[in-house]
Amino acid sequence: MGHGGYTYPEQGATRGDDPLPAGYRHVVRRERLGRGEATFRRAVDALFSWRMHRGAGLAVVTAPPAPAAGEVVVTRLGPPVVGLTIPCRIVYVIDEPRRQGFGYGTLPGHPARGEEAFLVEWTDADDVFFVIRAFSRPATALARLGGPVTRLVQDIATNRYVRALRRLA
Numbered sequence: 001m002g003h004g005g006y007t008y009p010e011q012g013a014t015r016g017d018d019p020l021p022a023g024y025r026h027v028v029r030r031e032r033l034g035r036g037e038a039t040f041r042r043a044v045d046a047l048f049s050w051r052m053h054r055g056a057g058l059a060v061v062t063a064p065p066a067p068a069a070g071e072v073v074v075t076r077l078g079p080p081v082v083g084l085t086i087p088c089r090i091v092y093v094i095d096e097p098r099r100q101g102f103g104y105g106t107l108p109g110h111p112a113r114g115e116e117a118f119l120v121e122w123t124d125a126d127d128v129f130f131v132i133r134a135f136s137r138p139a140t141a142l143a144r145l146g147g148p149v150t151r152l153v154q155d156i157a158t159n160r161y162v163r164a165l166r167r168l169a
Contacts, residue, residue, distance in 0.1 A: 004070065004089055006105045007113045007139055011091050014103045014117035014133040024114055024135035027154065031162050033120070033128045033169040040122040043130065044100045046168035047118055055164030056157065061085070067093050067102040077157075086110055098122040101131070112136040112154075118161070130165050132158055 004011070010021045020026045033043050046052045048067055050060045058075040067073075067090050077084040088104040101119030106112055114136030121129045136154065 004105075005107050006089065006091075007108055007110065008106060008115065010135075011105055011115065012103065013135065014115045015092055015094070020133065020135040024137045025154070027116075027132060027134040027136075027158055029130075029132045029158060029162065031130045031166070033130050033166055035126050035128060037122065039128045039169050040098070040120060043120045043128060043165055043169035046165055047101065047120060051168055052118070052161060052165045055168055056160035058086070059083070064090075067104075069093055072107070073104060084111060088116075091115060094119060103133075106136070106139065111138065111140055113139045120165075128169065130162060130169075132161060134158075 013021050020028075033039055046055070050063050053060055053075055058077055060073070061076050062072060062074040064071040069090055069092055071090045073088050073090065075086045077086065087107040087109050089107055091103045091105050093102045094100060099119060099121050101117060103115055103117035105115040114134065116132065116134035116136070119131040119133075121131060123129065
């Protein structure tokens, strides 16, 4: 994959089940959303329409109508001007009958460096799971100084994504 302006070299490392790259903080969450095709479809729709991001408290400033590799997504945490702008580029999209999702990576201006993947899986046992796989490290001196606070903000964001998608599914 080309560089694409990403602020880290391991594009695509959240795809699949390989170990996440060393030297970063890792987040791996697998949460059951419910059962059945209707739950799967609602969860995928909420994820691909950016409603999960909005439901997690982020403003979606710029995004394609649905995730597509190479497209830029800019979200914001907090109010305009003083809020935290969070620019990413979609690295890949997974579009399989029972697995759908995407991974995006950080661009210059993002407070972290790394990648985050969101995946909705519908198992043969009819369970629907939401999987988040991410690796990141602070990109700015301020984020590095934030240390535990930065990690706490990441954990809150992850929990909000899970809660939002559970609600929307």
